Amino acid sequence: MSNQVGVLVMSYGTPQSMEDIEAYYTHIRRGNKPSEEQLRELTERYEAIVGGVFPLREHTNNQVESLEKTLAQDERASGVEFRCYQGLKHASPFIEDGVDAMAKDGIKRAVGIVLAPHYSMMSIGSYIKRAQAKAEEHGIEMSFVESYHLHPKLIEALSIRVSAKLDQFEEAGAKRDSVRVLFSAHSLPEKIVEMGDPYPEQLLETSKAVAKQAGIENWQFTWQSAGQTATPWLGPDILDTLQVLSKEQVEDVLVAPVGFVSDHLEVLYDLDIEAKAIAKELDMRLMRIDSLNNDPLYMETLSDCVIKSWQGIN
Ligand SMILES: CC1=C(CCC(=O)O)c2cc3nc(cc4[nH]c(cc5[nH]c(cc1n2)c(C)c5CCC(=O)O)c(CCC(=O)O)c4C)C(CCC(=O)O)=C3C
Numbered sequence: 267m268s269n270q271v272g273v274l275v276m277s278y279g280t281p282q283s284m285e286d287i288e289a290y291y292t293h294i295r296r297g298n299k300p301s302e303e304q305l306r307e308l309t310e311r312y313e314a315i316v317g318g319v320f321p322l323r324e325h326t327n328n329q330v331e332s333l334e335k336t337l338a339q340d341e342r343a344s345g346v347e348f349r350c351y352q353g354l355k356h357a358s359p360f361i362e363d364g365v366d367a368m369a370k371d372g373i374k375r376a377v378g379i380v381l382a383p384h385y386s387m388m389s390i391g392s393y394i395k396r397a398q399a400k401a402e403e404h405g406i407e408m409s410f411v412e413s414y415h416l417h418p419k420l421i422e423a424l425s426i427r428v429s430a431k432l433d434q435f436e437e438a439g440a441k442r443d444s445v446r447v448l449f450s451a452h453s454l455p456e457k458i459v460e461m462g463d464p465y466p467e468q469l470l471e472t473s474k475a476v477a478k479q480a481g482i483e484n485w486q487f488t489w490q491s492a493g494q495t496a497t498p499w500l501g502p503d504i505l506d507t508l509q510v511l512s513k514e515q516v517e518d519v520l521v522a523p524v525g526f527v528s529d530h531l532e533v534l535y536d537l538d539i540e541a542k543a544i545a546k547e548l549d550m551r552l553m554r555i556d557s558l559n560n561d562p563l564y565m566e567t568l569s570d571c572v573i574k575s576w577q578g579i580n
């Protein structure tokens with residue numbers, strides 16, 4: 267039996283080009299085309315952040331490539347060749363394409379991991395379901411990493427980023443302790459709470475662990491990037507939180523979007539453009555921590571989780 271083990275690295279996906287936005291948005295909306303206005307609005311947000319390649323595509327490509335290299339260096343993997351395949355939720359190559367590619371290469375066993383640390387049945391749960399269904403069709407045995415929100419190397423990487431920005435606040439004349447750190451993540455429909463979804467709790471656990479390691483007490487958690495649907499989404503939203511903080515006379519805010527692992531629309535637009543504009547109106551200073559992208563500590567987090575998961579099926 268070949269010692270090739272597949273690694274299906276899953277991520278949200280982003281359009282290939284401006285012309286591709288409608289198809290992408292339609293896929294997110296489960297086959298329902300967006301209205302002209304919705305499409306125009308989303309296109310404008312992308313136009314504000316995209317230079318050449320869509321940022322998330324570049325970062326996902328780099329993360330997949332770096333993970334394969336990191337896995338090759340892990341001595342627990344000696345004698346095993348981990349081959350990484352990309353599988354995207356809403357864009358090509360889709361999750362199913364990634365599994366097909368593994369089957370074509372004769373892969374019999376594989377590990378699936380998502381480029382998002384926190385489990386929700388609406389996020390990770392659905393990635394896994396799709397991968398598992400396709401793997402079964404091909405007779406590929408797969409195990410999955412469900413979350414890694416408290417992995418020590420992830421916490422370390424995030425703490426380093428928080429501390430680095432607090433240094434910058436100090437250099438700019440702020441008192442370190444007076445900077446309010448806002449941990450944030452993508453909101454989800456409120457109904458997930460009744461369904462017992464671990465997502466909010468896991469996010470709070472990550473936030474607490476990072477706050478502890480970075481030695482900060484002045485922090486809170488807030489949601490961001492909620493969708494516009496008829497049902498309520500988890501709040502408070504960061505834009506409302508900024509208003510409240512302004513009334514509390516908070517002047518300095520550091521946003522740490524711990525639910526995301528790379529630079530993309532929700533970071534580059536929703537935080538860097540939208541939230542920053544509100545902060546400016548409120549006369550507050552707002553910074554955000556650098557994204558993980560292919561930080562070695564993040565790659566080692568993923569690599570460690572993949573190897574542990576593979577040991578479970580080996
Ligand atoms: C939990 C979660 C994550 C984090 C975990 C994970 O990474 O999986 C995440 C990440 C991302 N979400 C992204 C983009 C979008 N998400 C949308 C809409 C939605 N997101 C949802 C959830 C999440 N999304 C949900 C429940 C919807 C409503 C529709 C539905 O029920 O599915 C829409 C539609 C328009 C809008 O609502 O703004 C867009 C454009 C991008 C790519 C950005 C880029 O291209 O740079 C990324 C990384």
Ligand SMILES: [Fe+2]
Nearest residue numbers: 278452491532
């Ligand atoms: Fe999303």
